[in-house]
Amino acid sequence: MATDSGRSTEAGAERRRLTADFALAIGLLALVTVGLVALRARLDKAHVALAYLLLVLVASAWRGRAVGLTLAVLSFVCFNFFLIPPYHTLAVADPLDWLALVVYLITSLVAAQLLYRAKREAAARAQLLAEAERARALREADRQKDALLASVSHDLRTPLTTITALANELRLAGDDRAATIELEAARLNLLVTDLLELSRLNGGVLQLQLEANAADDLLGSALERLAGAPRIGDVDARLEQAEPLLGRFDFTHSLRALVNLIENALKYSPPGQRVEVVAGRWGNRLVFTVSDRGPGIPPEDAAHVFDPFFRSAGRTPDVTGTGLGLTIARRLAEAQGGALRYQPRAGGGSVFSLELPALDLPPSPES
Amino acid sequence: MPDEIRVLVIDDEAPIRRAVSNALVADGLSVSEAGTAREGLDLAAAERPALIILDLGLPDGSGINVCRDLRGWCRVPIIVLSARHSDSEKVALLDAGADAYVTKPFSASALQARVRAQLRRAAAAPADGGRGEIEINGLRLDLARRSVGRGAREIHLTPTEWDLLRELVRHAGRTLTHRQLFAAVWPHSGGDAQAYLRVHISNLRGKIEVDPVRPHLVLTEPGVGYRFRSLD
Numbered sequence: 316m317a318t319d320s321g322r323s324t325e326a327g328a329e330r331r332r333l334t335a336d337f338a339l340a341i342g343l344l345a346l347v348t349v350g351l352v353a354l355r356a357r358l359d360k361a362h363v364a365l366a367y368l369l370l371v372l373v374a375s376a377w378r379g380r381a382v383g384l385t386l387a388v389l390s391f392v393c394f395n396f397f398l399i400p401p402y403h404t405l406a407v408a409d410p411l412d413w414l415a416l417v418v419y420l421i422t423s424l425v426a427a428q429l430l431y432r433a434k435r436e437a438a439a440r441a442q443l444l445a446e447a448e449r450a451r452a453l454r455e456a457d458r459q460k461d462a463l464l465a466s467v468s469h470d471l472r473t474p475l476t477t478i479t480a481l482a483n484e485l486r487l488a489g490d491d492r493a494a495t496i497e498l499e500a501a502r503l504n505l506l507v508t509d510l511l512e513l514s515r516l517n518g519g520v521l522q523l524q525l526e527a528n529a530a531d532d533l534l535g536s537a538l539e540r541l542a543g544a545p546r547i548g549d550v551d552a553r554l555e556q557a558e559p560l561l562g563r564f565d566f567t568h569s570l571r572a573l574v575n576l577i578e579n580a581l582k583y584s585p586p587g588q589r590v591e592v593v594a595g596r597w598g599n600r601l602v603f604t605v606s607d608r609g610p611g612i613p614p615e616d617a618a619h620v621f622d623p624f625f626r627s628a629g630r631t632p633d634v635t636g637t638g639l640g641l642t643i644a645r646r647l648a649e650a651q652g653g654a655l656r657y658q659p660r661a662g663g664g665s666v667f668s669l670e671l672p673a674l675d676l677p678p679s680p681e682s
Numbered sequence: 683m684p685d686e687i688r689v690l691v692i693d694d695e696a697p698i699r700r701a702v703s704n705a706l707v708a709d710g711l712s713v714s715e716a717g718t719a720r721e722g723l724d725l726a727a728a729e730r731p732a733l734i735i736l737d738l739g740l741p742d743g744s745g746i747n748v749c750r751d752l753r754g755w756c757r758v759p760i761i762v763l764s765a766r767h768s769d770s771e772k773v774a775l776l777d778a779g780a781d782a783y784v785t786k787p788f789s790a791s792a793l794q795a796r797v798r799a800q801l802r803r804a805a806a807a808p809a810d811g812g813r814g815e816i817e818i819n820g821l822r823l824d825l826a827r828r829s830v831g832r833g834a835r836e837i838h839l840t841p842t843e844w845d846l847l848r849e850l851v852r853h854a855g856r857t858l859t860h861r862q863l864f865a866a867v868w869p870h871s872g873g874d875a876q877a878y879l880r881v882h883i884s885n886l887r888g889k890i891e892v893d894p895v896r897p898h899l900v901l902t903e904p905g906v907g908y909r910f911r912s913l914d
Contacts, residue, residue, distance in 0.1 A: 469739060473695055476787035480701030483790040484708070497789070504787055524769060524905065527877035529884045534895055536902045552895045559884035561877055567769050567905040676877060 336378045340386050343370060348393045355398055360412065363398050364419045367391075368426065375427040376434075383427030391420040461520040464511055471507045475500055509639040512571075513623070516646045523565045523650060527674055530560035530594040530601050537573040537592075546581050549588070555595030561674040562601040564651045569671060572644035572655065576605040576667045579640065583609030583665070600653070600670045608664040612657065620657050621645045644669070687801065688712045688729060692722035692748065693737035693763065698786075702735055702763075705790035706797065718742045723751055731758060733800055735793075738764040738775065746771075746778050753779030759800040763788075769905030776859045776906065783857075799912050803855040806913070816851070816913055819898045821890055825851060830890065842867060843886045846879075850900060855912035857903045883908060 347370050351363055367390040375383025395405055399412045407413050479500045485493035515521045531554055541547050554560070580590040588608040595602055612620050619625045624638040645655040653671040660666045689711050693699045696717070703713040714729055716722035719740045726734060734752065738745035749760060762775050762783040772783055781803075782796055816823040822831045825848055830837045839847065849866040850858065858866075864879055887894040901909045 472786045473698060477695075477697040477701050479787045480698075480705060480790050480793075484701075484704055487708070487790075500787065522770075527880055529880035531884050531887070531894055532880060532902050535887075535897050536904050538896050539901065540904075554895060557888075559881045561880060565905075570904050674877065676881065 333381075336382050337385065340374050340378065340382050341389065343374070344386060344389055344393065348390075348397055352397050358398075360399070360415050363394060364415065364422075367394060367419065368423055371423045371427055372430060375430045380427060380431035383431065384424060387420065387423035387427050390423065391416065394419060457518075457520050460518045461515075461522075464515055464518070464520065468507070468511050471511075472504070475504050475507070479504075506637050509637045509643060512643050513639055513646075516643065516650065521568075521647075521650055523568070525563055525565055525651060527561055528564055528566050528569075530554065530562060530596075530603070533566065533569055533573060534592065534594050534603065536566075536570050537577060540570065540574050541577060541581075544578065544581065546584075549581065549584065550577065550590045550592055552592040553594075555593055560594065560596050560601055561676060562671045563674045564601075564653065564671040565647075568647040568651065569653075569669070572647050572669055573603055573605075575640040575644045576603075576655075576669060579636075580605050580607035580609070580665070580667070582636075583607055585609065596673050599673050601673045603669040603671075604666055605669075606660050606664060606666045608660070608662075611659050611663060611665050614659075617657060617659075621655070686712050687733075688714060688731045689733045689735060689797065690714045690716065690722065690725055690729065690731040691735045692716045692719065692740065692745075693735070694718065694739075694741050695737070698737070698763070701790070702793065705793050708790070709794050709797070711797070719745075719748045722748060726752060726756070726758070730756075732804065733759045733761065733797060735761050735763060735797075736780070738762055738771065746775050749775055749778040749780050757804075759804045761796055761800060772906050773859050773861070776857055777861060781856050799855050803912065818911060818913060820892065821899060823847075823851065832890070832892075837889050839886070839889060842882050843889070846882055846886055847890070850908060850910035851913075854910040857907050857909045859907040863907060 347366060351358065351366060355363075371383055371387045371390060374386045392405075395407065395416055396403065399416065400408050407416070479497060482493040482496035482500060486497065512521075534552055534554070538547070538550065538552055541550075577590065577592060584590050584607040591604075591606040593604050593606075616625075621641050623642045625641075626638070641655075648655040648669055648671070651671060653669065656668045656670070658666050658668070687710075689706050691699050691702050691706075691713055693702065693715075694717050699715045699717070703715060706713050714725050714731065716725050719742050722734075722736070722740075725731075736745050736748055740748065745762060745764075749762070752758065752760060759782075760780045762772075762780045764772065764775075764783050764785055775783065781800055784793055784796055816825075820832055822829075824830070828844060830839060830847070845867045846863065849863060860876060860879055867882075868878075883900060884894070887897050887900055890899060891897045899911050901911060903909055
């Protein structure tokens with residue numbers, strides 16, 4: 316309600332302003348015309364044309380194009396009616412006076428129009444400058460956000476480093492409690508890493524290094540990263556094709572996503588069951604599928620499996636994870652133009668597929 | 683080689699210096715500590731340590747500059763401590779001459795392993811180990827005669843794969859950035875460095891590794907480069 320009446324008040328004010336502008340312009344025109352008529356015996360047509368032109372320019376510059384163009388037409392009529400013989404008629408005795416009148420009309424219309432355009436371009440330039448300034452300010456804000464996250468990361472990790480190192484020393488000296496300190500410090504580090512990563516994703520300041528990478532390199536690095544993990548021997552990893560498969564993706568972020576999927580699969584896979592990891596190319600995508608024989612995700616929960624802190628009702632509470640792993644993994648995949656999908660596995664279990672943009676081999680550097 | 687092996691630790695955080703020192707002393711090493719880049723450079727010149735551990739975020743000058751400065755006059759192994767998330771920083775400091783990096787938080791045993799590996803590598807360097815015949819993980823390698831094999835089987839490598847393998851083995855134990863490897867193998871060409879390097883590494887692994895998906899010789903340093911397993 317308030318906004319509606321506000322809008323109509325605004326429109327009314329605008330109408331009143333325009334009316335006042337036109338009244339003022341017509342008043343000025345009358346004033347100038349009276350002056351010119353008083354002096355018309357001593358004036359040449361050029362003096363009259365210049366005086367009116369000046370009036371049109373002043374009015375356009377001051378009150379805009381509509382007023383300027385109106386004044387150009389009205390002054391043309393006044394010029395003819397009061398200042399070209401025979402006076403007080405619209406008839407013109409000398410054909411050359413027609414020429415003067417028409418030239419005046421064209422000149423004043425064009426002048427009003429040009430002035431308007433020049434003003435509009437100046438305004439556009441000012442707006443462009445303002446936008447560039449805004450973009451620069453946004454970039455600066457991003458940079459500051461990133462610097463802040465880096466400094467928070469440093470501030471949180473430095474004490475964790477000290478705690479971990481000293482706990483390690485204590486454990487080697489024979490204090491069993493130190494093992495718990497180490498374990499908890501490692502968990503805290505995971506949580507710090509995940510929270511910082513999520514803030515980076517949310518803040519739009521995630522740095523992506525999109526470059527050519529090989530599928531086997533990513534798969535090998537993921538297995539290497541998990542070398543000490545429990546039951547890593549239960550993983551069957553293979554490449555679908557023998558020739559190298561290339562993609563354009565950020566290696567570190569993709570590695571994180573893939574490691575997370577394999578870790579999850581191992582966590583939920585029943586003892587004695589294998590986890591299958593396969594890398595292949597499908598159309599313009601590199602696809603890494605991680606399949607387990609775990610409990611799978613109930614259909615009603617499948618839509619929420621990538622939500623932060625989501626826990627499926629049927630699953631035992633997981634004390635080792637942060638609850639952010641799958642959320643981050645999917646966001647990382649999407650940030651690179653890829654995807655992360657879930658589907659139930661035929662015969663029971665889950666299949667998570669990490670998709671990344673594939674790359675065809677560019678021309679050889681040897682040639 | 684003197685009996686005492688001295689390591690210089692340059693870090694502005696006293697608790698970290700302490701933790702690092704304790705780990706190194708426990709390993710039988712002597713330690714000098716510096717809290718600033720200036721002090722660190724002075725101590726490095728005065729004491730000629732066998733190894734330097736350098737924090738990337740020093741208050742009076744970035745670790746990268748210290749790295750460049752040190753590399754201007756000495757070959758001492760440099761291990762960088764880094765809490766930074768960015769791979770480009772790691773790459774920059776390896777390009778600046780650092781030999782390895784350890785990401786915070788690290789365990790004492792991980793740090794000790796890194797330090798031992800770098801000290802071994804430095805000790806082996808004068809003899810330029812990599813020239814003679816090497817046997818590692820079942821792979822026979824003779825860089826001088828350009829021959830490589832597994833058991834009785836000879837392995838055929840393309841000239842590019844040879845160049846890559848030689849470069850990696852010559853720096854065994856040290857991380858080489860993608861740029862460093864590319865410059866060594868294709869010194870005069872442009873093209874998409876990244877893609878070709880990846881393809882040749884994949885092919886090389888396919889030939890020399892037992893299981894290319896679980897490499898034991900040519901290891902990936904995610905987002906940074908490759909490293910050949912230490913020769914020992």
